[in-house]
Amino acid sequence: MILQSLRIEQLRQFRNPFVLGNLQPGLNLIHGPNESGKSTLVRAIRAAFFERYRSTAVDDLRPWGDSAAAPTVALEFENQGELWRLTKSFLQRKRCDLTIGTSSFSEDEAEEKLAELLGYQYPKRGASKAEHWGIPGLLWVEQGTGQDLEQSVEHAGDHLKSALNSLVGEVASSGGDEVIEAVRAQRNHILTGTGKPRGEYLQLDKDRLAFEQTIGELKERILRYQEQVDRLGKLTREYERTEVERPWEDAQRLLDEAQARFQQVLQLEQVQAQEKATLDQLQQSRRLLEQNKEYQENLSRQLAARKLDLDKAEADLQRLELQSPATTERLRAAREAYESAEQRMKQARLREARSRLEQDVKRLEQRAQQLSQNLAKAGEYQQQVENARQQARENRIDAAEVKRLKVAEHQLNEATIRSSAIATRFSWNLEPERSITLNDDALQNRGEQQLLDESRVVIPGVGTLGITPGGESLASTRRKLATLQQTVSELRASLGVDSVTSAENRLSDFEKAERAQQHAQELLKSVAPAGIDPLVVEQREAKRELENATEKLATTPNSDTSIDVPDLATAEAAFEQTASALTAAESDDQKHRTALMAVQQTRDTAKAEWQRLVDQEQSPERQQQLKQIAEELVAIEQKTKALEERLEARSREILEARPDLLKQDIERYQSTIRNLRQTQEDRGRELRDIKVRLEAWGAEGLDEQLNEQEAELERCNRRYQELHRRAQALELLLTLLTEKRQALTRRLQAPLQRHLDHYLSVLFPHATLEVDEHLRPGTFTRGAELGQVTELSFGAREQMGLISRLAYADLLREAGRPTLVILDDTLVHSDEERLDDMKRILFDAATRHQILLFTCHPEKWQDLGVPPVDIQALKA
Structure with a gap:
């Protein structure tokens, strides 16, 4: 099948006729930028074949905003030496009209011919x-779907298998399917799809495991019964001996002795702790007495230091008092400068x-x-808008209806001309004062008329002549002429005009009024973006603001001319400078007064402290206190020495008693007693449990239960x-039948596999791609890598999808079926190296098939070896 030309009209963006012609039998590269119409052309081809002509679900073909459009697609293609026109x-x-050579078909019959030819429904x-x-x-292949192959193969599966059968013969017959299904049904009654038991087979397997588990448990219980009998005798002997x-x-007894020795050591440690506390108290008293003695001895040194502090404080106070007048004068000058600068700033x-x-x-x-x-x-301008709107209302007319009237009158004129050419001409040349009658109309002198209908001529004194115009085309022309005259009359009446010229003049006036209205609105x-009313409000607000500003200006006084007023910036800068100077002067004055008060306080404090030390040094109580401190220090030293000797002797006695080992002995004997008593209690408890357990097991009849379960x-x-x-036999039989069936299937797949390997060797050398029983690409093997096609990357799946489609096309061509490959912006995810390989594959496939490649990246395909077709250039 070779597509030669495509013509579309009133379809999406192609409102005017567009022709894609001179298509070559091999590879055709058609390019254009986005939104140039590539996908629309592909959609037009699909609609021409797939959509019913009477379908109401093709609104996507309609040009935007044109509800009266009739999308039309015309195709010419060659198939087996015959030219098909659709x-x-x-x-x-x-x-829908279809011409095949000299044969013509229309409507549903034409569509069925196309579906039968290409293999769709x-x-x-x-x-x-x-x-x-x-x-x-x-x-x-639609844009963005090149990688999706499984559904397309499934929908075309019957046609592909039909083509394969025509090549290799009917090897895929279903004669043995009934036997396979019968065996599979019996096998599935016993086994699951994965070969696991089911039904009675599964239940028997579970019962076997349950019986084996029960028998094992019974044997284990019998063994434990025998072990418990032996354990009972051993425990009885140990319990009685203990x-x-x-x-x-x-x-x-040993615990009581250890506790008595440990109590003695505890009493020694208590006495030792009491005497250590007494020693600490004595040492603390000695430290306090020594500190008091040192204080009394340091009193003279402190008195000299206090005298120096007093002299220094009086000198500092005298120095600060001398600085007070200068500080006060600087503060007064800064305050006057600040007030002057503030006045000038207010005037500015x-x-x-x-x-x-x-x-x-x-x-x-x-x-x-x-x-x-x-x-x-x-x-x-508002008045101009109203005038233009009134003019538009007076001349309003439907442009589409004017166009229809123009077309109808043009067709009427053509029909009139055609009728004149084929009508019967009746001419007469009568003697003066003679007349005849033609269809009840009196004719005199000479003249001529064209007759389209059957007419009657009456000749006075002679008789009547009948004239019948002949030919089927004349009758058709007469009916068409009457229809066109009726259409023109109806259109003129609906538009309210008497001719096309007046309608066009009225349409021109209407369009001129609309342009004038638009210009006036702009x-x-x-001048009034929001309208006249807001402009009036804005004018009123402006007047009100002007009045307020004028009134405020009248109430604002002029500056004082008696003062030299600088500009505002200079005045503000001078004010800031004087404010900073005043702040600094105030800060200096505050610091001076604070320092003066601090020095006065320091002088007073030093004087009071010096006087206190003088009085204290000269008092008789201080001499008596020094004597008493010396006596108390001698007494404390004697008591401390005797107490330290007793503490040392008692420490040796406690160390020799080893209280840590005594404490461990107590814990060891206590634990021993608990363990011995607990062990004996556990033996008695275990003896009772074993007796009860043996009595219970003896009543159950374990041996009888074991015999029943084994049976x-x-x-x-x-x-x-x-x-x-039986399951193994059915599994084996089903495997043999299935393998035989698969051998027949592989024979059916061989032609398709051959074409697929041809393309795969170019893209992935030494790789294999297996076809499953549904003729879909399945397992992909390359070296040690093994996986499904669906697990490949997006770009690789897109490439595998294209070579698979080309293999299907080769298979169909070999079976004598028509092929046409259409690729809409495909292979966009291929890297440069793979894209070169795909170009070689496409060039090779184009020697056997016609390929229409649509793309918005012509620069990527410039080495394809075919001249590109520019959609934009065809539009121009």
Whole structure:
């Protein structure tokens, strides 16, 4: 199948006729930028084949905003030496016509011919979907779907298998399927799909395990029963022997002796702690006495130091008192400078405020004047808008209806001309004062008329002549002429015009009025963007602001001319400088007064301390206190020495008694007593438990239970082995039948695998791609790598999808089926090296198939070896 040309009209962005012609039998590279119409051309081809001409679900073909459009697609293609011409219109003018050589088909018959040729089907209702597209859905790749192959192969599966059967013969017959299904049904009754037991087979397997577990548990319980009998005899002997020996009583005696020795050591440690506390008190008293003695001895040194401090404080006070007058004078001068600068700054601000108000008044006067002018212009432009709107209302007319009237009158003129050419001409040349009658109309002198209908000529005194114009085309022309005359009359009446010229003049006046209205609205918007009413409000607000500013200016006084007032910036800078100087002077004065008060306080404190030390040094109580301290120090030294000797002797006695070992002995004997008593109690408790347990087990009849369970296990094993052998036999039989069936399937897949390997060797040398029983690419192997095609990267899946489609196309061509490959912006995710390999594959496939490659990146395909077709250039 070779597509030669494509013509579309009133379809999406192609409102005017667009022709894509001179298509080559091999590779065709068609390019254009985004939104240039590439996908629209692909959609047009799909609609021509897939969509029913009478479908109402093709609104996406309609040009935007044109509800009266009739999207039309016309195709010419060659198939097996015959030229096929297809024309299909949708929506407003639903029509389908197909010409094959000299044969013509229309409507549903034409669509069925196309579906039969290419191998697809139509939906019963609604828009065509992927499940209906068959072979074209496999070979025509939409933008962004190149990697999605499984669904397309599934929808085209029947057609592909039909092509394979025509090549290798009918090897895929279903004659053995019933046997395989029967064996599979019996096998599935016993086994699951993964070969696991099910039903009775599964239950027997579970019962066997349950019986084996129960038998194991019974044997273990019998063994434990025997072990418990032996344990009972051993425990009885140990319990009786221990009750006679009573070893915990010896441990209790040793514990009492250790506790008595430990109490003696504790009493020694208590006495030792008391005497250590007494020693600490004596040492503390000695330190206090020594500190008091040292204080009394240091009193003279302190008196000399206090005298020096007093002299220094009086000198500092005299120095600060001499600095006070200068500090006070600096503060007074700074305060006067600050007040003068503050006055000048106030006058400068007053003058600045009045100047600003004068400028505001002037600005507001200009703004009020401008708003008044804009308001006047807005009224003028508003009147122009109303005049233009009135003119548009008076001349309003439907441009589409005018176009229809023009087309109808043109067709009427053409039909009139054609009718004149084929009508029967009746001419007469009568003697003066002679007349005849033609269809009840009197004719005299000479003349000529064209007759389209059957007519009657009456010749007075002679008779009647009948004239019948002949030819089927004349009757058709007469009917068409009457229809066109009726259409023209109806259109003129609906538009209220008497001719096309008056309609066009009226349409011109209407369009001129609309342009005038738009121009006036733009002028109005330039002076009143929000409308006239807001402009009036804005003018009123401007006048009110002007009045307020004028009133405020009148109430603002002028600056004092008697003062030399600088500009505001200079005045503010001078004010800030004097404020800083005043702050510094105030700070210095405050620091001086603070320092003076501090020195006075220091002098007073030093004088009081010096006087106190003088009085204290000369008092008789100090002499008596020094004598008493010396006597107390001698007494404390004697007591301390005697106490230290006793502490040392008692420490040796405590150390020799080893209280740490005595404490450990107490803990060891206590633990021994507890363990011995607990062990004997545990033996008695275990003896009672074993007796109760043995009595219970003896009543259960464990040996009888074991014999019964072993018999049940034997019966279950016999039935399980029977079903096991049957399952293995069915599994083997099903495997043999399936392998035979798969061998036939592989024979069916061989032609497709051959074409697929041809392309795969270019893209992935030494790799293999297996086809499953549904003819879909499945396992991909490359070296040690093994996986599914769906696990590859996006770009690799897109490449594998394209070479698989080309292999399907080769298979269909080999089977004598028509092929056409359409690629819309494919391979966009391929790297440079893989893209070069894909170009070689496409060039090779183009020797056997026609390929239409649509792209928005022509620079990537410039080495494809074919001249590119520019959609933009065709549009121009």
